[in-house]
Amino acid sequence: MEPQQPWDDSVAFSLVRLGAVAHRRYAELLSDLGLRPRQVGVLEQLRAGPMSQLELATTLGVTPSVVVDMVDELERLEAVRRVRDTVDRRRSNLELTDRGRELGRSTREVAAGLDEELLAGIDPDHARTLRAVLRRMLPPRGLRQEA
Amino acid sequence: MEPQQPWDDSVAFSLVRLGAVAHRRYAELLSDLGLRPRQVGVLEQLRAGPMSQLELATTLGVTPSVVVDMVDELERLEAVRRVRDTVDRRRSNLELTDRGRELGRSTREVAAGLDEELLAGIDPDHARTLRAVLRRMLPPRGLRQEA
DNA sequence: TATTGTTATACTCTATAACTATA
DNA sequence: TATAGTTATAGAGTATAACAATA
Numbered sequence: 652m653e654p655q656q657p658w659d660d661s662v663a664f665s666l667v668r669l670g671a672v673a674h675r676r677y678a679e680l681l682s683d684l685g686l687r688p689r690q691v692g693v694l695e696q697l698r699a700g701p702m703s704q705l706e707l708a709t710t711l712g713v714t715p716s717v718v719v720d721m722v723d724e725l726e727r728l729e730a731v732r733r734v735r736d737t738v739d740r741r742r743s744n745l746e747l748t749d750r751g752r753e754l755g756r757s758t759r760e761v762a763a764g765l766d767e768e769l770l771a772g773i774d775p776d777h778a779r780t781l782r783a784v785l786r787r788m789l790p791p792r793g794l795r796q797e798a
Numbered sequence: 799m800e801p802q803q804p805w806d807d808s809v810a811f812s813l814v815r816l817g818a819v820a821h822r823r824y825a826e827l828l829s830d831l832g833l834r835p836r837q838v839g840v841l842e843q844l845r846a847g848p849m850s851q852l853e854l855a856t857t858l859g860v861t862p863s864v865v866v867d868m869v870d871e872l873e874r875l876e877a878v879r880r881v882r883d884t885v886d887r888r889r890s891n892l893e894l895t896d897r898g899r900e901l902g903r904s905t906r907e908v909a910a911g912l913d914e915e916l917l918a919g920i921d922p923d924h925a926r927t928l929r930a931v932l933r934r935m936l937p938p939r940g941l942r943q944e945a
Numbered sequence: 946t947a948t949t950g951t952t953a954t955a956c957t958c959t960a961t962a963a964c965t966a967t968a
Numbered sequence: 969t970a971t972a973g974t975t976a977t978a979g980a981g982t983a984t985a986a987c988a989a990t991a
Contacts, residue, residue, distance in 0.1 A: 665936060666932065669817060687816065777927055777931050782812075789806065856980095866974060
């Protein structure tokens with residue numbers, strides 16, 4: 652009959668709750684830009700260069716129909732262009748527009764500001780450790796963790 | 799034109815993604831017990847003693863109708879009992895059953911196991927720092943962060 | 946036949962509003 | 969009138985399945 656830990660001692664619980672807090676706050680801050688959190692992933696992935704919708708779906712770990720919606724919205728914002736592949740005309744190659752790159756920069760500023768909010772009152776040395784450990788724990792993008 | 803950070807350098811991003819990973823995995827592990835992640839919060843809160851549904855809603859930061867659903871499910875599992883308050887007959891005081899306490903113990907074992915999974919390959923010293931920092935960053939339960 | 950993107954549909958989670966029974 | 973709990977409904981977010989165009 653060992654004394655049971657209080658539930659905030661669990662890293663898993665803390666991550667779930669903090670993740671939700673960060674997501675909610677991030678969504679709030681992004682809404683000024685007309686963006687949703689999930690669309691930031693698209694802007695980030697396209698920074699390296701054009702990509703088909705299916706490649707994007709795999710990389711982001713979402714289903715293709717979700718990509719359709721995300722890209723529809725980003726096209727409405729003129730942040731992304733669908734360019735029909737001339738060789739394989741089934742493919743849409745997604746390109747970042749200048750506006751898209753600008754929005755991307757803004758999202759990174761928003762994220763940096765949110766980091767400051769979240770880390771206010773945290774010892775800088777501990778914050779550095781946190782960054783490193785979190786990155787270490789993150790599974791590489793695109794490897795869907797299926798059941 | 800400062801070099802922009804890669805997006806995994808953001809603590810906010812990392813927390814959002816890791817939170818989602820932890821939530822998905824936790825849900826998976828809990829399904830063996832017939833539980834969903836959100837119900838663990840109920841079991842945890844009731845450990846200290848009975849509570850009305852409205853108090854629970856405030857503490858968990860969810861809307862009262864959500865509590866109704868959660869408690870319905872937990873009652874079906876015979877983990878929780880609704881006991882009509884004899885003084886104010888509008889109130890349902892929620893009590894943990896023996897089965898509920900047992901399920902609670904199981905969820906804490908599951909969480910501990912998940913912690914091991916998540917922290918595999920992390921230096922124990924860093925893991926300790928992580929625990930402390932995450933707890934520090936967590937807003938106290940029940941104080942809804944409204945817009 | 947297989948693949949890319951799309952549409953239609955459904956399921957989960959959560960919120961709001963209207964309702965009931967008590968106070 | 970106000971409050972505790974409930975029900976009905978709606979809105980995100982994501983998934984699956986069927987479909988059209990192209991390979």
